[in-house]
Amino acid sequence: xxxxxxxxxxxxxxxxxxxxxxxxxxxxxxxxxxxxxxxxxxxxxxxxxxxxxxxxxxxxxxxxxxxxxxxxxxxxxxxxxxxxxxxxxxxxxxxxxxxxxxxxxxxxxxx
Amino acid sequence: xxxxxxxxxxxxxxxxxxxxxxxxxxxxxxxxxxxxxxxxxxxxxxxxxxxxxxxxxxxxxxxxxxxxxxxxxxxxxxxxxxxxxxxxxxxxxxxxxxxxxxxxxxxxxxxxxxxxxxxxxxxxxxxxxxxxxxxxxxxxxxxxxxxxxxxxxxxxxxxxxxxxxxxxxxxxxxxxxxxxxxxxxxxxxxxxxxxx
Numbered sequence: 001x002x003x004x005x006x007x008x009x010x011x012x013x014x015x016x017x018x019x020x021x022x023x024x025x026x027x028x029x030x031x032x033x034x035x036x037x038x039x040x041x042x043x044x045x046x047x048x049x050x051x052x053x054x055x056x057x058x059x060x061x062x063x064x065x066x067x068x069x070x071x072x073x074x075x076x077x078x079x080x081x082x083x084x085x086x087x088x089x090x091x092x093x094x095x096x097x098x099x100x101x102x103x104x105x106x107x108x109x110x111x
Numbered sequence: 112x113x114x115x116x117x118x119x120x121x122x123x124x125x126x127x128x129x130x131x132x133x134x135x136x137x138x139x140x141x142x143x144x145x146x147x148x149x150x151x152x153x154x155x156x157x158x159x160x161x162x163x164x165x166x167x168x169x170x171x172x173x174x175x176x177x178x179x180x181x182x183x184x185x186x187x188x189x190x191x192x193x194x195x196x197x198x199x200x201x202x203x204x205x206x207x208x209x210x211x212x213x214x215x216x217x218x219x220x221x222x223x224x225x226x227x228x229x230x231x232x233x234x235x236x237x238x239x240x241x242x243x244x245x246x247x248x249x250x251x252x253x254x255x256x257x258x259x260x261x262x263x264x265x266x267x268x269x270x271x272x273x274x275x276x277x278x279x280x281x282x283x284x285x286x287x288x289x290x291x292x293x294x295x296x297x298x299x300x301x302x303x304x305x306x307x
Contacts, residue, residue, distance in 0.1 A: 017265035023243040024159040026168050033172055034154050037179045038147040044183055
């Protein structure tokens with residue numbers, strides 16, 4: 001510990017640091033540790049599957065959306081458009097209209 | 112004693128050494144040799160930080176190894192405009208903390224047993240080992256964040272701002288943590304000097 005330093009000092013305490021370093025330095029062989037990590041790294045794929053998937057995810061979603069859109073267009077065009085049937089028969093028009101009073105009656109009576 | 116903290120990225124390397132950012136770029140491209148150089152450069156630091164959290168040297172080495180391999184997988188996320196050391200130390204601290212949470216807490220007795228193992232030693236060395244053992248015990252009694260802060264500051268030479276980045280806390284809190292840790296550890300050293 002440097003005598004002139006206080007706990008507030010912004011400079012590293014060389015003496016405390018040296019003793020702590022000695023206390024924390026690993027007793028095991030350093031070279032063996034490095035070799036172990038490097039061997040582990042060799043078994044680790046450079047681009048793990050989840051990273052590749054994440055990278056491809058955005059492209060995949062965009063492609064799927066585009067494919068769905070195109071499929072929708074193709075299917076929509078393949079279908080024969082149904083022309084709205086306009087009846088000239090006044091009786092049929094009246095029959096449609098006649099249902100409305102019944103509906104109003106049901107609504108009014110609550111049944 | 113009295114040596115200044117040496118930072119792997121602090122310019123203490125040989126002039127011909129490749130910088131961290133260049134090594135990371137090569138490692139990203141699949142160059143395992145470049146990654147091995149980074150491991151060699153930061154091995155001591157990573158093991159010490161892990162041991163500050165875990166105490167047990169074997170656990171600490173396992174955590175440090177996990178951290179290096181996690182860093183390899185996450186290299187794409189590293190911002191090469193920023194220093195590599197704090198980024199890596201954050202991963203190391205997290206790996207050590209995760210391991211500590213998973214494992215059963217071992218007693219301080221086993222730590223001391225490990226220290227005295229190895230047969231008789233000269234008195235001076237034995238006394239030194241006792242001091243180091245007491246220092247480890249005192250360090251272990253500190254809150255984890257405080258432990259990491261004082262080790263990164265006084266041992267590894269990181270700035271308060273960098274430690275704030277490692278721990279994900281405000282810089283002022285780092286200063287406070289370092290202050291409290293030093294107060295306790297310095298008291299231990301002072302007692303030792305008085306006793307000895």
